[in-house]
Amino acid sequence: MNEGSWDYKPFWDEVINQFNEEYSPKEINMWFERMQYHGSTESSVVVAVPSSFVQDQIEQRYARAIEDRLLEISGSPLKLDFHVQRSPSPARETRSPAAVSAGGNKSEVSDRSGSPQGERSELKITQPTRRPHPSLNQRYTFDNFVIGDNNNFAANAAMAISKNPGTAYNPCLVYGGVGLGKTHLIQSIGNTVYHDLDNAKIIFVSAEEFTNEFVVALREKKTPQFKNKYRYADVLLIDDIHFLQKKEGVQEELFHTFNALYEANKQMVFTCDRPVSDLRDLTDRLRNRFERGLNVDLKPPSYETRMAILQKKLLQMDREIPESVLDLICNNVTTNVRDLEKALTKILAYAELVGKEITEEIAKQQLKDVFVNHHQTNINIDFIQRIVADYFNLTTNEMKSRKRTNAIAFPRQIAMYIARQITELSTTEVGLEFGGRDHTTVMYACEKIKNKMKSDSTIEPMISRLIRDIRESNAKG
Ligand code: ADP
Ligand code: MG
Numbered sequence: 001m002n003e004g005s006w007d008y009k010p011f012w013d014e015v016i017n018q019f020n021e022e023y024s025p026k027e028i029n030m031w032f033e034r035m036q037y038h039g040s041t042e043s044s045v046v047v048a049v050p051s052s053f054v055q056d057q058i059e060q061r062y063a064r065a066i067e068d069r070l071l072e073i074s075g076s077p078l079k080l081d082f083h084v085q086r087s088p089s090p091a092r093e094t095r096s097p098a099a100v101s102a103g104g105n106k107s108e109v110s111d112r113s114g115s116p117q118g119e120r121s122e123l124k125i126t127q128p129t130r131r132p133h134p135s136l137n138q139r140y141t142f143d144n145f146v147i148g149d150n151n152n153f154a155a156n157a158a159m160a161i162s163k164n165p166g167t168a169y170n171p172c173l174v175y176g177g178v179g180l181g182k183t184h185l186i187q188s189i190g191n192t193v194y195h196d197l198d199n200a201k202i203i204f205v206s207a208e209e210f211t212n213e214f215v216v217a218l219r220e221k222k223t224p225q226f227k228n229k230y231r232y233a234d235v236l237l238i239d240d241i242h243f244l245q246k247k248e249g250v251q252e253e254l255f256h257t258f259n260a261l262y263e264a265n266k267q268m269v270f271t272c273d274r275p276v277s278d279l280r281d282l283t284d285r286l287r288n289r290f291e292r293g294l295n296v297d298l299k300p301p302s303y304e305t306r307m308a309i310l311q312k313k314l315l316q317m318d319r320e321i322p323e324s325v326l327d328l329i330c331n332n333v334t335t336n337v338r339d340l341e342k343a344l345t346k347i348l349a350y351a352e353l354v355g356k357e358i359t360e361e362i363a364k365q366q367l368k369d370v371f372v373n374h375h376q377t378n379i380n381i382d383f384i385q386r387i388v389a390d391y392f393n394l395t396t397n398e399m400k401s402r403k404r405t406n407a408i409a410f411p412r413q414i415a416m417y418i419a420r421q422i423t424e425l426s427t428t429e430v431g432l433e434f435g436g437r438d439h440t441t442v443m444y445a446c447e448k449i450k451n452k453m454k455s456d457s458t459i460e461p462m463i464s465r466l467i468r469d470i471r472e473s474n475a476k477g
Contacts (some may be wrong), residue, residue, distance in 0.1 A: 148301050190204045
């Protein structure tokens with residue numbers, strides 16, 4: 001029973017729980033037990049009461065305290081509204097047409113100023129479809145997800161979870177490189193549960209949003225609201241948890257959230273760009289929580305899966321392009337579904353603009369950037385470290401070490417600079433890959449190399465050569 005996406009029952013239950021401890025048994029018996037949760041609107045909790053008298057009394061005595069507590073628990077200002085429900089409740093059929101039309105469009109929830117008497121007011125709490133979940137993208141569904149050898153374990157686990165949240169695999173962690181469908185899968189779970197279970201409270205956030213929210217809550221002294229928001233989730237989906245590295249405060253918070261939800265058998269799903277064991281700067285106890293349950297990976301799609309993905313997208317858009325062009329795309333964009341989509345979109349846009357059939361030649365010309373970028377974005381930082389280290393006759397361990405002699409510091413700075421040039425890693429991520437250095441160190445290294453390039457004309461050709469070697473060795477795998 002729910003209208004739209006509003007369901008504050010868990011907050012209401014918690015208020016009653018807390019009040020049961022705080023108020024006398026007499027008051028509980030006399031007033032609190034006469035209120036039943038009835039429904040929610042966007043900004044209110046509606047309780048059913050047996051008479052207007054009870055409503056008036058509760059309003060005068062407790063409404064304030066209840067609303068204050070709701071605010072504390074939910075983090076948002078929720079009004080307490082009443083619905084007078086006589087028992088045994090008269091059948092709906094007894095409503096006269098006049099009474100119905102008198103209700104008109106006015107909300108049928110009685111407000112504080114007076115309650116519609118004699119008429120059984122109906123709260124519109126069931127609607128045929130839930131409005132879209134505010135933080136889920138409707139496009140991400142299992143129907144739209146092409147299953148291949150690379151992802152079938154993860155996809156099947158995700159589908160099983162969405163059928164039985166909290167019981168099948170809990171927690172579940174999906175990991176894999178950029179553009180392989182992590183966000184698509186985790187949101188598909190959210191969308192499915194959201195549509196199948198009317199009452200389920202689903203929270204989807206990126207680890208970055210979770211962190212920012214936590215920081216704001218700390219600053220504004222609203223951590224109880226923050227905690228409550230997350231601890232009342234039925235399904236908690238957190239995308240890209242690698243973002244939590246080095247952020248101890250928020251790791252600690254998530255650890256407690258995890259435990260609370262785990263105890264309550266609430267479903268949790270996380271995604272990460274690498275296996276949890278490869279995460280650095282993560283507390284052991286949180287790592288241990290992530291490794292509980294099921295860890296599944298997404299691998300790059302095979303040629304057949306890439307082709308199937310493109311064909312599915314064409315079918316959905318009711319468009320066609322020649323087989324040879326599809327083949328060209330599949331051969332050049334090999335490890336990343338996002339780039340595969342980008343290539344297709346670009347070709348389709350071009351075809352539409354010039355109104356011509358796309359040939360292989362045109363496609364090659366049009367997709368030059370996509371192909372090049374694609375090769376760039378998937379360069380593994382290990383290759384960079386290895387090739388730069390070889391060039392300077394060092395070991396990769398020396399590059400990552402704390403040593404600061406010029407013989408090591410300079411090659412390290414070169415490698416950091418190159419990593420920033422040809423990968424999408426942030427300065428923070430690059431720093432982590434070099435023995436857990438701070439992002440400012442990486443920024444400093446890049447500045448230093450740029451300046452050196454200006455004053456020393458041998459540097460630039462050396463870097464170009466290194467980049468070429470890195471690309472080649474990366475392409476060979
Ligand atoms: P990630 O979160 O792993 O970086 P995304 O989930 O954002 O990747 O996926 C990138 C794009 O590729 C999205 O548009 C997504 O819909 C699409 N995609 C990924 N995997 C598949 C798949 N197996 N079938 C269809 N589309 C996919
Ligand atoms: Mg993602």
